[in-house]
Amino acid sequence: MGTFELNNREMEMVRDADWLLTKNRIIDKVYGLFGALQETMAAAPVIRAVAEETLQPPKISRGEQYQGLPYVMLDYPRAFSRESIFACRTFFWWGRFFSITLHLAGEALGGYRERLHVLQDRLADAGWYACVQDDPWQHHFGQDNFRTAGSFTPAQWGSLVQKPFVKLAKQYDLEEWGRIVPAAADEYAALLELLNGERG
Numbered sequence: 001m002g003t004f005e006l007n008n009r010e011m012e013m014v015r016d017a018d019w020l021l022t023k024n025r026i027i028d029k030v031y032g033l034f035g036a037l038q039e040t041m042a043a044a045p046v047i048r049a050v051a052e053e054t055l056q057p058p059k060i061s062r063g064e065q066y067q068g069l070p071y072v073m074l075d076y077p078r079a080f081s082r083e084s085i086f087a088c089r090t091f092f093w094w095g096r097f098f099s100i101t102l103h104l105a106g107e108a109l110g111g112y113r114e115r116l117h118v119l120q121d122r123l124a125d126a127g128w129y130a131c132v133q134d135d136p137w138q139h140h141f142g143q144d145n146f147r148t149a150g151s152f153t154p155a156q157w158g159s160l161v162q163k164p165f166v167k168l169a170k171q172y173d174l175e176e177w178g179r180i181v182p183a184a185a186d187e188y189a190a191l192l193e194l195l196n197g198e199r200g
Contacts, residue, residue: 006131016077019115022096027062027072030092034060034074037090037181041076044189045086046196054086056077070094083112084108085165088188099139100184102191105165116161123168124150130160132165141171171182 006014007074013019038058041047074090078137084107091099123130129146131138138145146169152160160166171189172180 005077012083022071027189028068030072031060031062032093033177033181034072034090038074038076040181040185041088041188044185046189047077047185047191048088049171050086050192050195051077053077056080066093069096071139079108081106093139095174097141097174098176098180098184099141099169100172100187101139101164101167101169102188103136103167105136109128109164112166113161115195115197119194120149120152120157121155122149126190127170128168128191130157131169132160133166136165136167143167164176 011018022191038060042051043186055140056075056078057070058074059078060072062070062072063199064070071094072092075087077088078085079086083167085103085105086108086109087101087103089101089103093099129141130149130152131145140146146167149168174185176183
């Protein structure tokens with residue numbers, strides 16, 4: 001059989017429009033979920049203050065091919081430029097998980113670097129992961145991308161926060177759908193309050 005031929009399962013699916021229509025409805029609901037999350041985040045004073053500084057509006061975007069699977073992401077607060085990145089990115093990955101990430105790079109990272117140096121234990125206690133690879137646009141939680149903050153030696157942590165970018169992240173099972181809005185908003189607010197405790 002040629003590679004273009006369909007097996008029995010593929011033929012069953014290609015003849016069934018309902019599963020794709022259901023998928024489209026679910027993606028629409030993720031947009032609604034992330035819209036509600038953005039509003040909840042904006043109600044938190046520490047997040048609203050950052051958003052007012054960034055001056056870039058919230059952005060929800062989607063794609064079909066992150067490692068072959070659909071995704072939706074909310075960037076809020078966000079400030080992207082050639083010299084700097086500050087972004088709270090919430091990610092829905094079909095069949096995998098939700099994740100929340102703080103992405104700092106360039107000038108934005110410079111303002112937090114000294115504070116990050118001393119926060120390893122508190123970030124570890126709060127369950128945060130840190131990105132270990134050189135590509136800042138990967139979202140999976142494989143060992144080559146994220147490790148728990150507590151898994152680094154102090155020297156390794158010191159090197160990590162000197163990289164061109166730092167990403168702190170957590171993931172949630174998709175079954176957390178009903179509580180992802182308050183959970184993510186609370187986690188982002190707590191993280192920003194921690195980082196803003198003393199800025200270098």
